Amino acid sequence: MNAFYVTLISFNAFCFLAILLSGIRKEQPHFIGLACINILLLSFNLLSLLLLNTTDLQRAILLSKYHLSCLIIGIPLYYYVFGKWSKFRFTRQATIASAIICLPLLAYNLLSSFSLRYGEAPVLVEYVTLFGNLANVLTGQSNAYSAILHVVSSVMGLFLIYCSIKLYRQRLTFVSLSLLLTMLLQVSFGYTGYILDSQQSTFVYFGGLPMTVMSIFTVLHIAYGYSRQSSKLIIEKKHRDELHELFEQLARLSNESGNEDFFIDSTRLLAGYCSADFALLGIIDKADATQITTKVAVKYQETISNFTYARSGTPCEDVLKTGACMYSENVDVLFPDDQMLSDENIKSYVGYPLTNENKQPIGLLVLLFKRTLPKSNNLGIVTDVFATRLSAELRKIQLEEELKATAYIDYLTKLPSRAKLLHVINNVYSKQRVNDTNSLLLLFDIDHFGEINSKFGYEVGDQVLKIIGKRLSSYTSHSVFIARNGGDEFAVLLSDIKESVDAVVNTHWTAIKAIVSSTYLIGSRKISVTCSMGAVLLPHKLDEHFDIIGSAELALTVSKKDGRGHYRFFDPQLMSKLSQNRNIELALIEALNKNKELSVHYQPKVNIDGQLVGAEALVRWTSKELGFISPADFIPIAEETGIIYQLGDWVLRRVLYDMLSWKEKGLVLAPVSINVTASQFDDESFAEVLLDAINSFDIDASLIEIELTESGLLIEKERAIAQLSILRGHGFTVSLDDFGTGYSSLSYLSALPLDVLKIDKSFVDGLDDVKDKELVKTIIAISKSMELSVIAEGTETKHQVETLYNMGCELFQGYYFSKPLPAAEFCSWLPKT
Ligand code: C2E
Ligand code: CA
Ligand code: CA
Numbered sequence: 001m002n003a004f005y006v007t008l009i010s011f012n013a014f015c016f017l018a019i020l021l022s023g024i025r026k027e028q029p030h031f032i033g034l035a036c037i038n039i040l041l042l043s044f045n046l047l048s049l050l051l052l053n054t055t056d057l058q059r060a061i062l063l064s065k066y067h068l069s070c071l072i073i074g075i076p077l078y079y080y081v082f083g084k085w086s087k088f089r090f091t092r093q094a095t096i097a098s099a100i101i102c103l104p105l106l107a108y109n110l111l112s113s114f115s116l117r118y119g120e121a122p123v124l125v126e127y128v129t130l131f132g133n134l135a136n137v138l139t140g141q142s143n144a145y146s147a148i149l150h151v152v153s154s155v156m157g158l159f160l161i162y163c164s165i166k167l168y169r170q171r172l173t174f175v176s177l178s179l180l181l182t183m184l185l186q187v188s189f190g191y192t193g194y195i196l197d198s199q200q201s202t203f204v205y206f207g208g209l210p211m212t213v214m215s216i217f218t219v220l221h222i223a224y225g226y227s228r229q230s231s232k233l234i235i236e237k238k239h240r241d242e243l244h245e246l247f248e249q250l251a252r253l254s255n256e257s258g259n260e261d262f263f264i265d266s267t268r269l270l271a272g273y274c275s276a277d278f279a280l281l282g283i284i285d286k287a288d289a290t291q292i293t294t295k296v297a298v299k300y301q302e303t304i305s306n307f308t309y310a311r312s313g314t315p316c317e318d319v320l321k322t323g324a325c326m327y328s329e330n331v332d333v334l335f336p337d338d339q340m341l342s343d344e345n346i347k348s349y350v351g352y353p354l355t356n357e358n359k360q361p362i363g364l365l366v367l368l369f370k371r372t373l374p375k376s377n378n379l380g381i382v383t384d385v386f387a388t389r390l391s392a393e394l395r396k397i398q399l400e401e402e403l404k405a406t407a408y409i410d411y412l413t414k415l416p417s418r419a420k421l422l423h424v425i426n427n428v429y430s431k432q433r434v435n436d437t438n439s440l441l442l443l444f445d446i447d448h449f450g451e452i453n454s455k456f457g458y459e460v461g462d463q464v465l466k467i468i469g470k471r472l473s474s475y476t477s478h479s480v481f482i483a484r485n486g487g488d489e490f491a492v493l494l495s496d497i498k499e500s501v502d503a504v505v506n507t508h509w510t511a512i513k514a515i516v517s518s519t520y521l522i523g524s525r526k527i528s529v530t531c532s533m534g535a536v537l538l539p540h541k542l543d544e545h546f547d548i549i550g551s552a553e554l555a556l557t558v559s560k561k562d563g564r565g566h567y568r569f570f571d572p573q574l575m576s577k578l579s580q581n582r583n584i585e586l587a588l589i590e591a592l593n594k595n596k597e598l599s600v601h602y603q604p605k606v607n608i609d610g611q612l613v614g615a616e617a618l619v620r621w622t623s624k625e626l627g628f629i630s631p632a633d634f635i636p637i638a639e640e641t642g643i644i645y646q647l648g649d650w651v652l653r654r655v656l657y658d659m660l661s662w663k664e665k666g667l668v669l670a671p672v673s674i675n676v677t678a679s680q681f682d683d684e685s686f687a688e689v690l691l692d693a694i695n696s697f698d699i700d701a702s703l704i705e706i707e708l709t710e711s712g713l714l715i716e717k718e719r720a721i722a723q724l725s726i727l728r729g730h731g732f733t734v735s736l737d738d739f740g741t742g743y744s745s746l747s748y749l750s751a752l753p754l755d756v757l758k759i760d761k762s763f764v765d766g767l768d769d770v771k772d773k774e775l776v777k778t779i780i781a782i783s784k785s786m787e788l789s790v791i792a793e794g795t796e797t798k799h800q801v802e803t804l805y806n807m808g809c810e811l812f813q814g815y816y817f818s819k820p821l822p823a824a825e826f827c828s829w830l831p832k833t
Contacts, residue, residue: 001131005049008212012042015215022222030084031222037077038215044070045208052135057124060138064122065109072106072149074211075099075156082159082179086166094159101152108145153190157183174224178217185210239378246273246382250389262393264303267296267365270386274379276367278344281390282309282316283354283363292316292363313337319351320361324387326350326380328373341368348373350380352387357395365390410484412462413469418549421483421491425548428481428495429538436540438497440505443552444512444533447564449488452527461488463522464529471515480508485549489556505535509567532559533567554578584634585641587623592646597623600654601820602672604829605791605813608805612829614671614705616813617655618820619647639679648680652690655704656697658823663699667830673705673735681720687727701731707758709737724753735791740779750786757783759809761794767803780808 016038023031047067054060076099083091114122122140129135161183167176189210246269253265263281271279281296285308294306311317315335319325327334331349332341340346348369353361365387367379408420416424428439446452446464453461465488472482472490481493492512497504513531520527534555536548551570559568591597602615619635622628638644655672663669680686694701706727708720724734735756736749740763759779766772776792783790792804795814804812818829 001052001129001133001135002049004131005045005052008045008208009042009049011212011216012038012045012208015212015219016042018219018222019215030081033077033081033084034215034218037074037081037211040070040074040077041208041211041215044074045212048208052137054136055124055126057122060124060136061114061122064138068109068149069106071153072102072109075102075152078156078160082163085172085175086163087170088163088166098152098156105145105149105152114140157186172221175218175221178214178221182210182214182217185213242273243378243382247385250386254389254393263296263390266386266390268298268301268303270365270383271298271367272301273382274350274367275369276350277346277370278366278368280366280368281354281363282366283394284311284320284361295363309340314341315349315351316364316366319353319364319366324352324380324384326373328375328377330372344368345370347371350383352383354387354391354394356391356398362391362394410469413465413472413484415469415473415490416481416483418483418485418491421481421485421493421549424481424483424493425538428493432495432538433540435496437495438501439493439495439538440497440501440535441538441548441552442492442494442505442508442512442533442535442567443485443549443556444490444492444516444531444567445556446488446516447530447532447560449529452529456522456525456527460522460525460527464520464527467520467522468516471518475511475515489553491549491552501537505567505569509533530565532556532564534559534570535567536570581637583626584629584637585643587626588621588634588638588643588647591621591623592643592650595650597621598650598654599822600651600658601822602658602826603813603820604818604826605673605811606817607810608801608812610817612670612831613811614673615826615829616673616707616820617651617675619651619675620820635677639677644677644679645683648676649689651675652693653697656693656699659699659703660697662827662830665827666833667827668833669699669703670830671703671705671733673707675707675709675737677709678720681723684719684723687723690727690732691730701727702733705733705735705756707735707737721752728753728755737793740775749782754786754788757788757790759790759792759804761814764792764794764796764800764804764814767800773807776804776809777807784808 016035019031019038020035023029023033023035044067047063047070051060051063051067054063076095079098080091080095082088083094088094122138124136125139126134126136160179164176164179164183167173167179249269250266253262253269267279267281270276276298277300279296279298280294282292282294285291285293290311291308292311293308297304297306311320313335315325315327315331315338327349329347332338332346335341341349346368348371350367350369350373352365354363354365356362365383367383373379404419408417408423409415410417425441432439446468449461449464452464465484468490469484476482479494479496481495483491483493485491492508494504494508512533516531517529520529534552534557536551536555538548554574555568555570558571558574559566562568599620601618601620603618604612605614605616607613619631620628621631621634635644635647638647652674655674659669659672683689690704691701694704706724708724728734733755734753735758736752736754737758738760739757740760757779759776763772763776763779767776780790782788789811790809791811791813792800792809793813795801795804795812795816797816800814801812801816821829
């Protein structure tokens with residue numbers, strides 16, 4: 001018996017802890033109340049145990065008082081706990097009312113000299129229990145108070161039965177049944193108590209047992225709740241992980257797949273995840289909006305060939321009209337006209353629209369199942385995500401196509417654009433490798449097109465280009481592709497050439513010339529133009545570094561340099577020259593920026609007696625990377641790239657610096673001529689800079705001669721003349737270099753503000769030739785008549801000097817007298833003051 005009680009008490013302690021913890025965690029006050037009941041139960045059972053083992057009457061009465069107190073205190077708690085649990089509306093009121101009733105009972109029980117339950121003069125009776133041990137039990141006459149207590153307990157019993165019904169209705173079946181069972185037990189134990197009290201039984205009174213059982217059930221209920229919740233959580237987490245993985249895969253597809261692969265891969269991915277029997281990615285036909293054509297069709301995870309179907313009578317129609325649709329069962333019955341649904345025995349359907357940027361449907365994503373779908377599923381969410389992603393991809397492609405279409409047409413001439421040309425070149429490349437034929441790219445442009453623009457305005461220029469575009473478009477055929485490469489440049493791509501390449505180029509060149517040069521009538525204006533062309537043969541081995549258009553452009557540039565109006569073939573040597581020039585350009589920039597590798601040499605100019613009359617400053621460059629480079633090689637590059645301004649400035653300052661240091665050494669300065677190319681006059685501040693420089697070095701203007709190359713002067717003649725006049729006004733002298741080699745005419749010569757003519761070395765070299773000799777004579781005569789002094793350059797022999805002297809030339813420059821010398825050596829030519 002004792003062991004049984006100890007077990008019971010242990011259960012009470014355990015249940016107290018379990019229920020209290022759960023009550024705190026879930027913030028459920030009725031569980032905390034139930035925990036309190038368990039404490040009372042524990043005390044109740046402990047007291048029962050003590051009571052059964054006591055032989056002292058007074059002690060038994062005291063114990064019995066406490067024992068009953070536990071029961072009385074418990075009553076309002078029961079109201080509170082089960083009222084709240086079963087969501088009884090008046091729990092609070094019932095609890096308070098019961099407490100008000102119980103309070104005087106409790107007070108009476110504790111304060112009177114005997115226990116409420118046994119009334120006055122109880123006796124302690126010893127008996128042998130069914131466990132075979134001796135136990136003591138109090139018995140006595142019940143009084144009015146104990147009757148009240150019975151009534152209160154019975155009302156509570158009825159309330160609890162009511163609560164159990166309420167709990168049952170709230171689907172808390174387990175709790176409800178355990179409460180009901182507790183009630184039954186309580187009634188039967190109440191009865192046992194009664195017959196025990198009347199000493200008619202050997203039973204042991206286990207008044208705390210029913211509620212202990214109830215508590216155990218509650219703990220079981222809580223534990224079950226937890227396990228169910230945690231398994232629910234595990235399932236939810238698994239779903240979440242799967243979804244996460246799915247979306248991650250989708251994101252990966254977006255990055256890795258090409259456009260078309262992306263549609264196939266993602267549709268298959270979705271079908272796989274949803275275990276769909278069919279997955280369709282359908283696009284509304286552009287030509288016939290009543291039809292849908294699949295872009296991807298997947299059956300049992302495998303792609304099948306695409307097909308077209310009519311929208312009407314299918315759930316797809318609803319999707320396109322009203323948005324996403326899901327039929328979890330009987331879709332084949334709902335849409336009897338949909339042949340596919342009935343043929344394939346489809347039971348359920350999920351469809352999401354694919355939309356354009358204006359949210360208009362352009363197609364749809366469909367999942368079909370041969371099974372019915374569970375009521376709650378996440379297929380909608382998943383399909384929605386996929387549909388959104390696919391819509392975005394479709395939009396991207398559409399945009400790309402639109403862009404391509406505009407990028408492929410030249411807006412002005414309506415001919416294919418450069419982008420299209422590149423595309424076609426690539427195609428031709430791959431084709432010619434298969435066919436073993438030749439392909440040619442011809443690139444031509446209008447000679448002096450800039451002049452048309454500047455003379456007549458850009459509108460006229462555009463008109464000319466438009467007309468050319470129109471004329472050329474009629475020249476296009478299946479083997480002749482024509483595009484505008486940009487500006488006034490047009491490209492003709494000839495593929496599938498089986499004849500001699502030269503013959504083909506000649507034929508087309510003749511045709512192009514005829515097309516381009518026939519007169520343009522724009523308004524009342526008649527314009528005629530010529531053109532130049534570069535040609536390049538497409539290589540048979542694809543070389544990534546070979547730039548076809550670039551090569552044709554190069555050939556075109558060369559043909560223009562050669563004088564316009566004809567064509568040139570691309571020569572690979574041109575290319576290497578180009579890259580060589582680029583190296584020179586970069587190295588020269590570096591040399592200038594770091595003020596290294598460059599120097600100036602001085603070549604004496606003398607009279608017939610070999611006496612110094614002046615010197616020519618000649619720049620020298622020994623590059624660390626490229627070695628010695630002649631100014632004849634790098635000056636043209638400097639001119640083309642614009643480095644000439646910086647270089648010219650550097651030479652000028654170097655010369656002035658050297659002259660200043662000679663002066664400081666006490667030497668008599670001789671005039672130094674500085675070479676100036678015509679392009680340097682493009683800089684309007686040229687004269688100003690020069691004046692500032694001589695002032696800051698304190699060198700007299702009369703000691704500086706400007707040597708112009710004749711060839712460059714034709715262009716920008718006016719600007720050059722203006723600047724030269726200013727400089728001459730300040731005392732500079734001006735000489736014309738290489739005279740006789742260029743385009744000079746007498747009228748041109750007379751317009752230039754000049755002091756000196758320099759006979760070019762080529763004439764000096766050819767003095768033995770009668771024709772050259774005549775020319776030199778003429779030059780000397782002209783200079784005399786124009787009152788210009790004349791000097792011969794490149795005189796290498798005594799014979800040359802004498803011949804020239806006899807012809808009237810009195811000044812000389814050349815190896816015969818001296819090579820160009822470094823500043824330090826040259827200064828020995830200068831006399832001391
Ligand atoms: P240029 O002005 O006609 O210079 C004369 C060139 O002939 C110099 O070549 C000179 O060294 C060379 N020369 C002189 N006498 C003889 C001779 O008896 N026999 C032979 N074979 N050659 C002789 P360099 O120095 O190579 O200059 C080449 C060209 O580079 C110059 O031709 C000039 O146009 C240009 N240049 C040189 N320095 C400068 C410069 O500082 N600025 C500019 N803008 N151009 C320069
Ligand atoms: Ca010169
Ligand atoms: Ca010269």
